[in-house]
Amino acid sequence: MSEFKCGSKPARVCVDVTCGTQSDCVSNSVLITALSTGTIAKIPVTLAEFTVQVNIDSFITLPEPALEIKDIKKRVKVTQCLLLQPTNVLFLEGFIRKNIDYSTRTCSNAEGVCGDIRHCTVDVPFKCTTTVPFNSGVMPEDIRFNSTNEFEYFKRQNLPREFAEKDKLLSGDFSEFNQISEEFFNELPYCELISARIVEFDEFLNRRRLHGEKLPFEERLFRRFEEKAVLNITLKILQNRQVCIPPTTCNVRGQVADHYGTGVSGVTMTFTIEPGQQLPCGTIPLPSSVTTNAGGFYNQMGFANGITYKVTPSKANCTFDPPFRTFQCPAILNFEAQCRG
Secondary structure: OOOOOOOOOOOOOOOOOOOOOOOOOOOOOOOOOOOOEEEEEEEEEEEEEEEEEEEEEEEEEEEEEEEEEEEEEEEEEEEEEEEEOOOOOEEEEEEEEEEEEEEOOEEEEOEEEOOOEEEEEEEEEEEEEOOOOOOOOOOOOOOOEEEEEEEEEEEEEEEEOOOOOEEEEEOOOOOOEEEEEEOOOOOEEEEEEEEEEEEEEEEEEOOOOOOOOOOOOOOOOEEEEEEEEEEEEEEEEEEEEEEOOOOOOOOOOOOOOOOOOOOOOOOOOOEOOOOOOOOOOOOOOOOOOEEOOOOOHHHHHHHOOOOOOEEOOOOOOEEEOOOOOEEEEEOOOOEEOOOOO
16 A cells, blocks of 8 residues: 655656645734715716626637537736716727537547547637616716917007108017916726626537548537627616715724723724723723713823713623722723714
């Protein structure tokens, strides 16, 4: 009996297996600081989400005669998705990558046929235009056009002798060129692919038996086939826009380990106190709610001023060691601090 050791290379074996183990990595929650006072942000805004139907009729020629197609793996690739502004016409272009697995004939007789499984990868292109239904309630931002304006200054000049002495030439100054140019850099809408669905029908063309070769009566060989397909692509059109985010109530939860004295305005904090654990002076002594004030007792923990914190203890019979330097709890207490904008 032979023994195979992991990572070894036995004779006449073309595969090498190297064993290994993955150790676990420890992860801990961190306090998330959220902006709750309101702001203006530049973020992608959805303009439309819709499905485009593309009808495809193509002919594919294989490099050698095949008995049948075993499988076709398909991937949709979009090379152009352009919204032509200020119209609502979308130009769509791309291709379907097809990896075709097919069987070939190596030897055969009247009872059977043997061969290889081969593959051929082709790109089937598609191209179309469609009108975009802006169904999100948000239209693309108006295009701002570049402008060029020329201006000139008034000039008073003397006239030749054939004019009266008191007459003057009043006109613009042709000895200079003045211009104001203004250009705008508009945000171009862009596309994202959501999904693609392909329904296809492949028909083998000109199937025939090779002259002088024996095959089972139902077998035929072909090299060319026609593909009829309906491609449904779901697209999303977005545009980077300035969005006003109003003040809101934040509710970000998480256990703050080793930071019982750190309070952050704008987030929700959960403090877990183990039974018998001693904490530094300034820990909340279990009222139903606490409003912080400058220089007060609760600000010794570092909590922000003017924020109301909700306290939800699981058991409210902690004992305190005057003058509030430490206290002990017989049960686990969960403190939740929530700010409201």
